[in-house]
Amino acid sequence: MRSAALTLLRHLTNVLALVGALGVIAMLLHVTVDVISRQLFQRPVPATVEIVSRYYMVLISFLPLAWTERRNEMITVDILSGLFRGPLDRINMAFVHLLSLAAFIFLAYTTWSAALREYEAGSFVMSLSVAVPIWPGYFLLPLAFALASLISAVKLYLCLAGREREPESEAFFETDNGGPVQ
Amino acid sequence: EELRLAPGAPPSHPAHTPLYVTLAEELPKETDGTLTGNILGPEVANVGNMKGALQSGVVQVGNLLPLYFPGDLPNSALMGDLAFLGRDPQVMGAAMTEYVVTCEDCQEEFKKLGAVFAGAGSSDVYVLLTTKPVRTPDDIKGMRLRSGGSPFARWAEYIGASPVNVPVNDTFESMSQGVIDGTMGSAADLTSYRLIDLAKYIIDLPLGTYHATVNFAVNTDAWKAMSPEQRRGFVRAANKANIAFTQTWGYERSNVAREEAEKAGLEVIKPDQALFDVTESFVEDDLKAVVGIAESQYGITDAEAKIARFRELVEKWTKIIDEVGHEPEAIAAATQKEVWDKVDYESYGM
Amino acid sequence: MSITTGLLGICALLVLLALRVPVAVALILVSFGGIWLMLGFTPAVGILATTPYDFVASWTLSAVPMFLLMGFVAYHAGLTTRLFEAADRLLRHLPGGLGMAAVLGCTGFAAVCGSSLACAAAMGRIAIPEMIRAGYRASFATGALAAGGTIGALIPPSILMIIYGVFAETSVTKVFLGGISVGIMTAVAYCLLIVAVAKLRPDIVPLAKEGSSLHAESNPFLEIWPILLMIVVVFGGLFGGVFTATEAGAIGAASAIVIAVAMGRLPWARFRKALLETVGTTVSLFIIGVGAVMFTRFLGLSGTAGFISSTLTAWDLSYAELMIMIVVLYLILGMFMEPFGAMLITLPVLLPLLNAASVNLVWFGVLLVKLLEVGMITPPLGMNVFVIRNVAHQYASLNDIFRGVALFIAADIVILALLIMFPQLVTALTG
Ligand code: NA
Numbered sequence: 027m028r029s030a031a032l033t034l035l036r037h038l039t040n041v042l043a044l045v046g047a048l049g050v051i052a053m054l055l056h057v058t059v060d061v062i063s064r065q066l067f068q069r070p071v072p073a074t075v076e077i078v079s080r081y082y083m084v085l086i087s088f089l090p091l092a093w094t095e096r097r098n099e100m101i102t103v104d105i106l107s108g109l110f111r112g113p114l115d116r117i118n119m120a121f122v123h124l125l126s127l128a129a130f131i132f133l134a135y136t137t138w139s140a141a142l143r144e145y146e147a148g149s150f151v152m153s154l155s156v157a158v159p160i161w162p163g164y165f166l167l168p169l170a171f172a173l174a175s176l177i178s179a180v181k182l183y184l185c186l187a188g189r190e191r192e193p194e195s196e197a198f199f200e201t202d203n204g205g206p207v208q
Numbered sequence: 209e210e211l212r213l214a215p216g217a218p219p220s221h222p223a224h225t226p227l228y229v230t231l232a233e234e235l236p237k238e239t240d241g242t243l244t245g246n247i248l249g250p251e252v253a254n255v256g257n258m259k260g261a262l263q264s265g266v267v268q269v270g271n272l273l274p275l276y277f278p279g280d281l282p283n284s285a286l287m288g289d290l291a292f293l294g295r296d297p298q299v300m301g302a303a304m305t306e307y308v309v310t311c312e313d314c315q316e317e318f319k320k321l322g323a324v325f326a327g328a329g330s331s332d333v334y335v336l337l338t339t340k341p342v343r344t345p346d347d348i349k350g351m352r353l354r355s356g357g358s359p360f361a362r363w364a365e366y367i368g369a370s371p372v373n374v375p376v377n378d379t380f381e382s383m384s385q386g387v388i389d390g391t392m393g394s395a396a397d398l399t400s401y402r403l404i405d406l407a408k409y410i411i412d413l414p415l416g417t418y419h420a421t422v423n424f425a426v427n428t429d430a431w432k433a434m435s436p437e438q439r440r441g442f443v444r445a446a447n448k449a450n451i452a453f454t455q456t457w458g459y460e461r462s463n464v465a466r467e468e469a470e471k472a473g474l475e476v477i478k479p480d481q482a483l484f485d486v487t488e489s490f491v492e493d494d495l496k497a498v499v500g501i502a503e504s505q506y507g508i509t510d511a512e513a514k515i516a517r518f519r520e521l522v523e524k525w526t527k528i529i530d531e532v533g534h535e536p537e538a539i540a541a542a543t544q545k546e547v548w549d550k551v552d553y554e555s556y557g558m
Numbered sequence: 559m560s561i562t563t564g565l566l567g568i569c570a571l572l573v574l575l576a577l578r579v580p581v582a583v584a585l586i587l588v589s590f591g592g593i594w595l596m597l598g599f600t601p602a603v604g605i606l607a608t609t610p611y612d613f614v615a616s617w618t619l620s621a622v623p624m625f626l627l628m629g630f631v632a633y634h635a636g637l638t639t640r641l642f643e644a645a646d647r648l649l650r651h652l653p654g655g656l657g658m659a660a661v662l663g664c665t666g667f668a669a670v671c672g673s674s675l676a677c678a679a680a681m682g683r684i685a686i687p688e689m690i691r692a693g694y695r696a697s698f699a700t701g702a703l704a705a706g707g708t709i710g711a712l713i714p715p716s717i718l719m720i721i722y723g724v725f726a727e728t729s730v731t732k733v734f735l736g737g738i739s740v741g742i743m744t745a746v747a748y749c750l751l752i753v754a755v756a757k758l759r760p761d762i763v764p765l766a767k768e769g770s771s772l773h774a775e776s777n778p779f780l781e782i783w784p785i786l787l788m789i790v791v792v793f794g795g796l797f798g799g800v801f802t803a804t805e806a807g808a809i810g811a812a813s814a815i816v817i818a819v820a821m822g823r824l825p826w827a828r829f830r831k832a833l834l835e836t837v838g839t840t841v842s843l844f845i846i847g848v849g850a851v852m853f854t855r856f857l858g859l860s861g862t863a864g865f866i867s868s869t870l871t872a873w874d875l876s877y878a879e880l881m882i883m884i885v886v887l888y889l890i891l892g893m894f895m896e897p898f899g900a901m902l903i904t905l906p907v908l909l910p911l912l913n914a915a916s917v918n919l920v921w922f923g924v925l926l927v928k929l930l931e932v933g934m935i936t937p938p939l940g941m942n943v944f945v946i947r948n949v950a951h952q953y954a955s956l957n958d959i960f961r962g963v964a965l966f967i968a969a970d971i972v973i974l975a976l977l978i979m980f981p982q983l984v985t986a987l988t989g
């Protein structure tokens with residue numbers, strides 16, 4: 027049961043990373059086509075700046091957060107890590123997961139309220155003379171932070187239950203990037 | 209009570225000095241020392257994030273540009289589409305101020321956003337700053353020009369240039385790379401964005417003003433916490449600051465920039481009559497287009513009447529400023545009397 | 559003003575970081591708590607609600623993931639391996655040839671990219687594995703690239719210099735010119751440092767190799783054309799006015815992909831890996847960026863940074879004391895703040911002072927950007943070090959990289975001293 031839930035979460039976060047990867051490709055194509063079309067045909071792709079900054083950037087930067095969190099890739103300063111051994115290590119890790127959980131829950135809640143406000147205002151920006159709606163992009167943030175809090179909660183649970191070294195947990199934390207490449 | 213004031217711009221920008229500096233100086237004088245201000249830098253709030261900063265109360269008085277938030281402030285943003293009506297900055301600042309204060313839909317928008325409008329200002333009349341000479345309509349065909357807003361983009365398209373959407377902070381780089389051949393903007397951009405290092409020509413073709421401004425948006429909670437007397441005092445201080453701002457941004461800055469540009473060897477070109485004519489005909493054709501834009505993109509009803517009302521105010525203030533002259537004190541007295549003294553400080557913005 | 563809250567916030571941040579709390583989480587929670595204490599709950603919530611979106615929804619910042627992708631693709635497709643072999647052959651008779659090649663690579667790349675983050679990201683993935691394979695100690699190799707990346711913001715184009723020029727109302731072109739001289743000085747100093755280390759500590763930097771290792775029979779100069787083609791496309795496009803430095807990231811990545819595919823070197827598995835590494839690095843960097851902007855707002859609202867700079871400037875200082883004070887000030891701020899925030903907070907206080915002392919503002923801009931770039935590699939908040947950690951986590955821990963960077967910071971301090979003692983190093987070019 028628990029193992030199935032962990033596997034499901036692992037796959038879910040992997041999908042988030044792939045969506046982020048698609049965002050990277052989309053951004054690359056959009057900007058490249060814009061430059062080529064502007065130079066060759068004097069016709070830039072409309073609203074490139076707005077779509078890149080308001081959609082692709084938000085998607086790439088936040089959506090895969092849960093994936094990063096699952097793989098323990100959030101950057102930490104490990105200057106004193108030698109001090110944390112045995113039970114102290116467990117207490118410290120529980121504290122770290124708890125704070126991460128708190129931060130992500132705060133962020134999920136606050137960015138959700140911001141997204142609702144933008145939705146109600148029907149936020150858009152003008153790109154030359156085209157109106158580009160921007161409110162949908164705001165909803166990516168609460169989604170990303172909610173999923174990241176879910177992962178933090180799981181990590182906190184595994185830590186408190188003393189299970190983070192078990193094979194199913196190790197599998198959950200895997201950092202494989204899609205097979206060996208030499 | 210010390211208010212947190214946010215010009216959203218560095219000290220070198222007129223939105224900081226004189227706009228917010230004047231407010232901070234006048235505020236205690238006009239409120240018997242009961243209100244003071246502390247100016248926050250752009251690292252706390254900039255024009256891009258001003259709405260959130262105001263709504264959360266991080267900032268209590270902020271410089272809010274409606275064109276950054278047209279979804280929230282469509283009725284105020286719409287006046288930005290009438291840029292080409294602008295021929296005199298003080299006229300446009302006063303007309304915009306009176307328009308928003310007396311426009312019910314605008315006031316409704318501000319209420320929903322959680323802010324109170326306390327005055328607008330205006331830029332100088334925009335010109336073309338280019339790396340290539342422009343004299344005839346043919347010269348401008350196919351030129352890539354940075355547009356600072358949709359009316360300028362429409363003008364560029366009308367005249368056969370290709371408007372390019374470049375974020376204001378990228379203007380310098382885009383011009384130095386040759387990605388754009390010029391920009392439609394204030395002559396003051398020559399110094400404030402250092403375009404003086406790149407541009408070779410100032411094309412003296414009047415392109416209208418940037419007047420869709422809310423120099424002072426007051427957080428509604430902060431406004432409600434003031435007594436009616438304090439609100440009156442706040443607005444008196446704000447009014448002086450608004451006039452001083454337009455005086456600087458609308459005239460002095462661009463004059464200084466032009467002098468520096470001439471020293472730096474830029475050439476001022478007075479283009480052929482043909483370019484003036486085609487711009488004239490654009491203005492009339494475009495007014496019809498604006499009605500469509502207002503209804504389809506901003507979701508505004510009754511746009512024709514609103515545009516007519518704004519034109520009326522532009523004419524009214526053209527007459528007033530013709531009479532009182534361009535002394536800032538005289539204009540401040542006129543806007544105080546014509547607009548702000550008619551406001552009921554028990555109910556305004558509540 | 560709540561200077562005490564600001565100072566307490568800095569202490570709380572240090573404690574949380576020492577307790578292994580992720581950098582982003584620590585920055586976000588301390589800023590939230592601090593603003594709550596100073597202004598109340600609603601403003602604190604407001605900062606959390608809007609900063610993440612506002613920071614990331616940026617056109618300029620979009621160059622970073624694009625340059626990252628370019629570096630990852632070039633690495634995984636093996637486009638770069640032979641470049642270093644070629645550099646190695648050229649510089650073989652010199653000790654530390656490969657390290658110098660990496661620094662010179664950063665310098666060349668700096669001429670196309672506007673931020674040191676993007677520069678470190680692009681070059682780090684390419685150079686570090688090669689250096690480690692050649693026997694460099696991992697901490698030194700990673701430190702060299704973290705520091706080498708800072709050249710990205712010194713040599714034009716440079717986003718920091720543009721913002722400074724606008725803020726200080728001084729000529730960006732002249733600051734750019736000054737940046738060339740400081741960028742080259744930095745590159746030379748780093749190269750000298752690498753040679754010195756190679757001479758003194760061959761266990762850290764291997765001395766010149768005897769024979770060549772792998773491809774002794776083939777000529778690497780004939781095989782570096784893919785990377786040269788990439789450089790030609792990016793440089794040519796930038797200087798030919800085809801695209802801007804922000805767009806150059808996407809063009810660079812696209813050309814890396816096209817070349818790699820054309821050579822049959824980019825099977826799906828490798829491309830996928832490059833993409834996922836790009837996503838992972840972008841996410842973990844930008845969430846720290848969000849935290850850094852929040853912390854900067856917190857310090858701005860508390861008035862702490864302004865207080866520190868105005869206190870220091872209130873003393874009646876001689877020119878030399880003023881300059882030492884400025885260096886110390888930015889070294890301290892650079893530890894905790896992102897460079898744009900540090901610049902925006904301090905300049906309003908410093909500019910009048912500098913004007914009064916008739917300091918040349920072009921020269922000062924160059925000095926300032928150099929100082930802010932040193933902040934990019936000092937602990938605990940060193941964004942360049944974080945990028946390198948992400949592209950080279952299999953070789954070195956964050957501690958290792960910070961240790962490796964120490965020598966380069968020492969070299970930077972020498973450069974700063976030279977700049978202050980001999981302003982003509984900059985002004986000779988800028989007039
Ligand atoms: Na550069």
Ligand code: NA
Nearest residue numbers: 892933936939
């Ligand atoms: Na630092």
